Amino acid sequence: MSLSQLAREIKESPTLALNEAARQLRERGEPVIHLGAGEPKSKVPMDAILSCAAKLKTGEVRYTPTEGIPSLIKAIIRYTEDHYNKVIDPKNVLATAGAKQAIYNLMMTLLNPQDEVIIVAPYWVSYPEIVKMVYGIPVIVTPESGRFEPTMEDILQSVSSYTKAIIINSPNNPSGAIYSEDLIGELVEFCENKGIYLIMDDIYHQLVFSDSKWTPVYKFVKKDLEDSKVIVINGVSKSYAMTGFRIGWAIASKKITEVMINVAAQNTSCPSVLLQAAAAGALGGLQNGVENLRLTLENNANIMMNELNSFNGIKTVAPAGTFYCLPDFSAYEKDSVKLSKFLVDKARVVTVPGKEFGLEGYLRLSYCGTVKSITQGIQRIKWALDPESPNEIYIGDRKFRRDWL
Ligand SMILES: Cc1ncc(COP(=O)(O)O)c(C=O)c1O
Numbered sequence: 270m271s272l273s274q275l276a277r278e279i280k281e282s283p284t285l286a287l288n289e290a291a292r293q294l295r296e297r298g299e300p301v302i303h304l305g306a307g308e309p310k311s312k313v314p315m316d317a318i319l320s321c322a323a324k325l326k327t328g329e330v331r332y333t334p335t336e337g338i339p340s341l342i343k344a345i346i347r348y349t350e351d352h353y354n355k356v357i358d359p360k361n362v363l364a365t366a367g368a369k370q371a372i373y374n375l376m377m378t379l380l381n382p383q384d385e386v387i388i389v390a391p392y393w394v395s396y397p398e399i400v401k402m403v404y405g406i407p408v409i410v411t412p413e414s415g416r417f418e419p420t421m422e423d424i425l426q427s428v429s430s431y432t433k434a435i436i437i438n439s440p441n442n443p444s445g446a447i448y449s450e451d452l453i454g455e456l457v458e459f460c461e462n463k464g465i466y467l468i469m470d471d472i473y474h475q476l477v478f479s480d481s482k483w484t485p486v487y488k489f490v491k492k493d494l495e496d497s498k499v500i501v502i503n504g505v506s507k508s509y510a511m512t513g514f515r516i517g518w519a520i521a522s523k524k525i526t527e528v529m530i531n532v533a534a535q536n537t538s539c540p541s542v543l544l545q546a547a548a549a550g551a552l553g554g555l556q557n558g559v560e561n562l563r564l565t566l567e568n569n570a571n572i573m574m575n576e577l578n579s580f581n582g583i584k585t586v587a588p589a590g591t592f593y594c595l596p597d598f599s600a601y602e603k604d605s606v607k608l609s610k611f612l613v614d615k616a617r618v619v620t621v622p623g624k625e626f627g628l629e630g631y632l633r634l635s636y637c638g639t640v641k642s643i644t645q646g647i648q649r650i651k652w653a654l655d656p657e658s659p660n661e662i663y664i665g666d667r668k669f670r671r672d673w674l
Contacts, residue, residue, distance in 0.1 A: 279398050283625040291619045300665030302646040304634045305619040307442070308512040309592060311562050313547075316554020317511060321547035333542045335534040336526070337364030337518070341545045344552035345518050352474070353485035353501070360523045361494060363530055364548075366540045368472050368504035368517030372436075373399050374536070375500060375519055378529045379466055380405040384433035389419050390627030391595060393442045393470070405433070409627055417446035417586060417595070421455045434466035440473040440483060443626045443633035444595040445570070445588020447477065450484045457489040457499060466498045472517070473591040475508035475559050478567040481589035495522045507591075508559050509551045516540055516548035566592050569636035569643055576647035577634075580655055592637035595623060599630030601654045608632065615673075616649035617664055 287305045294301045324330070336342065342359045349357050365371040372395070380386070382404035388396045390411045397407035410427045412419040424435065435456065439448040460467040469486045477483045490499050504517025519529060533539070570588050577585045582600035602608040605622035609632060612618045623631030636643050652662040652671060660671040 275402070275404070279402060280394075283394055284621060287619055287621060290613070294613075294617070299617055301613075301617050301619060302642050302649065303619045303638065304636075304642070304646045305621045306635045306637055307593075309507065309510040309562055309566070309637045310639075311510045311558065311565070313511055313514070314509055314551045314554055314558045317505075317509065317514070317547040317551035320550025320554075321543050324543055324546035330542055333539045333545060335530050335539050336362060337540065338542060338545045338549065340553075341516075341549040344549045345520075348503075348552050349501075349520060353487050355485070355487040355494075357494060357520055358523065361520050361526055362518055363521075363526050363533060364516060364518045364540055364545060365504075365533060366517075366537055366544075367506060367515040368470065368502050369395060369399075370515075370533075370537070371502050371504070371517045371519040372396070372468070372470065373402065374529050374532045375468065375502070375521070375525075376400055376405060376434075377403045377532045378525060380433055383431060385429060385431040387424060387427050387432060387435040388627075389424070389437065391417065391441070391443050391623065391631070392436075392627050393438055394625050396436055396438075406431070408432070411627065417441065417444035418448050418452060421452065421459070424456070425459075428463075428465070432465055434468055435460060436468040436470060438470040438472070440477060440588075440590035442473065442591055443593045443621070443623075444586070445591045445593050446586070447481050447483055447589040450488075453484065453486060454489040457486060460498050461490070461492055464498065466500060468500050468502060470502045472502065472504055472507050474503070476563050476566055476592065477590035478563075478570065478588070483590065495524070497522065500525065505548045505551050508562070509548075510558070510562060511548065511551060514544045514547050516544050566637065569638075569640065570594065572640055573634065573636045573643050573647065576644055576651075580651055581657070582655065593633050593635050595626070595628065595631045595633050597631050598654075603630050605629055605632055612650055612653060615671075616653040618646045618649050618653075620650075 291301050291303045342362050345362050349355050380403050385406045385408045386400045387408050400407040408427050474483045501520040505511040574587050583596045585596035588594045605624045609620050609622040621633040651658045656674040
């Protein structure tokens with residue numbers, strides 16, 4: 270069978286594959302604890318549901334303008350004013366089928382074959398694959414050991430004459446780290462001077478914990494948006510617990526947006542009008558659900574940190590936001606794929622190997638589930654790895670004895 274070389278090289282999404290593996294185990298009646306999930310469990314905001322239902326009830330479910338329906342564009346403009354203190358024009362906005370598609374359409378718009386995009390490890394699993402899908406070259410920057418934030422020097426060492434863009438995700442999936450204001454300021458200055466695009470993926474920016482602060486990139490942008498190299502990606506998936514609605518957006522100069530709209534017009538025409546209506550409802554409606562989610566996640570993060578700190582061998586940095594943390598398990602096992610498989614086999618706990626995010630020896634653990642799943646999940650991991658923990662444990666209603674340490 271002859272298939273595209275490029276397409277065959279695109280990796281399966283490891284997180285979606287893990288979700289499927291966990292689902293299959295559960296279906297077989299296995300008491301799986303899923304600490305690999307990438308979506309909050311809270312309910313979709315009522316304003317989103319009502320707005321979506323009202324649109325459906327009209328019976329008029331049609332194509333929309335590619336860039337999005339006016340009410341959603343208006344809501345995104347208002348959101349940008351509220352959260353970024355930045356006034357933008359409707360022609361600076363493209364609504365997409367999830368932030369993922371915004372990033373894809375943007376890369377398609379910016380890159381020529383062989384152009385390089387700098388990606389900082391640990392990184393969201395999809396960045397390198399999306400860059401490759403438009404014939405670009407992902408260039409991975411790994412900060413000095415043990416730190417989740419790169420220095421400007423780390424980044425500069427990877428800049429070449431082929432560097433077209435740098436993509437930054439802060440708060441960060443998978444580490445939960447927020448990059449310092451100094452770094453963001455330096456990046457903006459560097460990119461604006463050198464003519465390199467700076468893509469800010471802010472999908473987790475509302476999920477920031479009390480002692481931490483996220484600063485909108487526009488604070489550092491001196492140029493007019495029309496001349497600026499800074500592009501913002503955002504969406505409703507994480508903060509509004511609307512992963513299944515698939516609505517995200519990009520904010521860029523009118524010139525870039527115009528081309529992105531042509532790209533979007535030829536690949537999806539537009540995101541579904543029902544889901545756009547839902548997103549407009551969520552953005553324009555009561556915001557207390559976001560704050561409740563943030564508080565729940567902060568509480569869950571504290572519980573997970575307490576549990577993890579009871580391990581001698583694990584090194585962990587408390588997350589500043591998101592619903593992930595990335596502890597270093599290398600004292601137990603350096604091969605994170607092997608370790609992750611071992612934990613599913615022995616303890617029925619799903620984690621995501623750090624290797625998928627460009628950091629070997631680590632595991633990404635999510636705390637967007639219940640407190641019970643967090644405490645039991647970490648206890649099971651401890652039982653499987655730590656010789657000092659009791660060697661018997663109940664998993665579901667079966668008693669297991671550890672015989673491998
Ligand atoms: C850093 C980051 N960016 C973008 C996305 C994609 O968001 P969406 O579900 O809106 O496509 C995710 C989802 O996991 C993410 O973690």
